[in-house]
Amino acid sequence: MKSAMDRRHFSHHLLVSALLAGGLLTGCGSGVPDTIKIGVAQPLSGALAELGQDLLNGVTLAVEELNKQGFKVDGKAVKLEVVALDDKADPATGKAVAQQLVDAGVVAVIGNLNSGVSIEAAPVYAAANVAQIAISTNPRYTELGFETTLRMVANDNLQARAMGAYAAGLEGAARYAVVDEGTTYGKGLAEGAAKRLKELNKEVTVRQSFDGATVAFDELAAQLKADNTDVVVSMLNDFQAVALLEALVKVGHTKVHLVGGDTIKTTNMTKAAGLINQISSTSPVLNAIEFGAGPKFVASYQDRFNQPVAYGAHYSYDSTYVLTGAIRAAKSADRKKVLAALRSLEGYAPVTGTMRWDAKGEQSFGAVGIYQLRGAEWKLRSRSANW
Numbered sequence: 001m002k003s004a005m006d007r008r009h010f011s012h013h014l015l016v017s018a019l020l021a022g023g024l025l026t027g028c029g030s031g032v033p034d035t036i037k038i039g040v041a042q043p044l045s046g047a048l049a050e051l052g053q054d055l056l057n058g059v060t061l062a063v064e065e066l067n068k069q070g071f072k073v074d075g076k077a078v079k080l081e082v083v084a085l086d087d088k089a090d091p092a093t094g095k096a097v098a099q100q101l102v103d104a105g106v107v108a109v110i111g112n113l114n115s116g117v118s119i120e121a122a123p124v125y126a127a128a129n130v131a132q133i134a135i136s137t138n139p140r141y142t143e144l145g146f147e148t149t150l151r152m153v154a155n156d157n158l159q160a161r162a163m164g165a166y167a168a169g170l171e172g173a174a175r176y177a178v179v180d181e182g183t184t185y186g187k188g189l190a191e192g193a194a195k196r197l198k199e200l201n202k203e204v205t206v207r208q209s210f211d212g213a214t215v216a217f218d219e220l221a222a223q224l225k226a227d228n229t230d231v232v233v234s235m236l237n238d239f240q241a242v243a244l245l246e247a248l249v250k251v252g253h254t255k256v257h258l259v260g261g262d263t264i265k266t267t268n269m270t271k272a273a274g275l276i277n278q279i280s281s282t283s284p285v286l287n288a289i290e291f292g293a294g295p296k297f298v299a300s301y302q303d304r305f306n307q308p309v310a311y312g313a314h315y316s317y318d319s320t321y322v323l324t325g326a327i328r329a330a331k332s333a334d335r336k337k338v339l340a341a342l343r344s345l346e347g348y349a350p351v352t353g354t355m356r357w358d359a360k361g362e363q364s365f366g367a368v369g370i371y372q373l374r375g376a377e378w379k380l381r382s383r384s385a386n387w
Helices: 002-022 049-069 091-103 115-127 139-143 156-168 184-199 218-226 238-251 268-272 294-305 313-330 335-344
Strands: 035-042 079-086 108-110 131-134 149-151 175-180 203-209 231-235 257-260 278-283 347-349 353-355 368-374 377-384
Touching (some): 035 049, 035 313, 049 294, 049 313, 079 091, 091 115, 108 335, 115 131, 115 139, 139 149, 156 231, 156 257, 156 278, 184 203, 203 218, 218 238, 238 257, 268 368, 313 353
Parallel strands (some): 035 079, 108 131, 131 149, 175 203, 175 231, 231 257
Antiparallel strands (some): 278 368, 347 353, 368 377
């Protein structure tokens, strides 16, 4: 009798072991893999490599911290792994990279920097239910109709409104010029700023587009002087803006304000300090140091990578924390479940505070900062999500 009982207990033990090995019994952490892969698609070579690497570094730092803390999903210890690929800032490459990341089994992707690349890659991620969290700012990205397209920062529409509203509020300004460097990006922001100026009953008397290489602005400078322009709203590149201001100095028209976008918020632009009354720029990518938790992040980044934050590492860092929060909330690495969690939560973002997306995938807490060039530094003057 005892022998029969022992055999039954032994057989039951074998059955339970087999079911556990096959994953047929549910319980704490069941179905959660030992490793969860997070994809990164950024330009890691070419002219934009510094910015792309900066965004990758933000993800890397977050993942290293989370792994060190002992990341768990539904009670199970899980290792996070970064799978990073170079999109070369090229739409076709970005699309191919998207498929490679999908095939590699990533749960979501932090990418891309360039709007054209993000837009081209979006259908690939959407077909696989892979959340795509991008720093790209073109409004079209979230107008594609995909649940998977999510933006880290404010879009170009808000930045254009900020440029126009700030320019309109400059004391004593009545006559405005709006210029750009001929790209879709530059023209879009310039047109948006001009529209906002008109909404605020300001007169745009000069509107011109140039190509991205133009540096001969004597004719434009003479026109601005003759027109008695008070404010130049510029989407020129930084070296072009410097050339324009030097041309204004030559014709003696320096009692003017320049209000630009990200293209002039550079160290190269500091050589133009003092040439005219005031130089200001706008940006949806606020400096890390400007947030309450920014100094701590900046120090950690410097310690880990032996270099300062170059662009938006704090946004990719925060996006990684929000993504892993969604994985925890979903209690799963299933792409659809993680996407649903991302769409519904108000995520903890260690540096910027909070990330939440609206129905289109726009960042609810996205803001645009206004910066003034003071000496050799860009100083934040104000920031707002309501322009």
